[in-house]
Amino acid sequence: MIESSGSHHGLASAINGAARGGMVVMVGLLPSGPQPVTITRELELVGSFRFNDENDEVIKALADGSLFVDPVVTHEFALNRGLEAFEVAMDSAACGKVLLKFRH
16 A cells, blocks of 8 residues: 555555555655554555655656656546546556546
């Protein structure tokens, strides 16, 4: 399970949804201080820090076309086909990055 919301509610949901003996990867950081999360099964909790300063550069490169993402993006769906997009994304053997298009 991968959790990247930065919220203890999201982390708790990932922990509850993970299979017994599974792994939960927490991408990024939760707010500082105690977090009300309970782990009651044999789970492995792994932290992974995301980058912060690079986001503006990546968005600019995506907008101007200098970042070539074609090999990674395998499917694009209109927003009204969101459920179909999630079904495709669930089959990691058949897809890479699945995107929702918010513009026509």
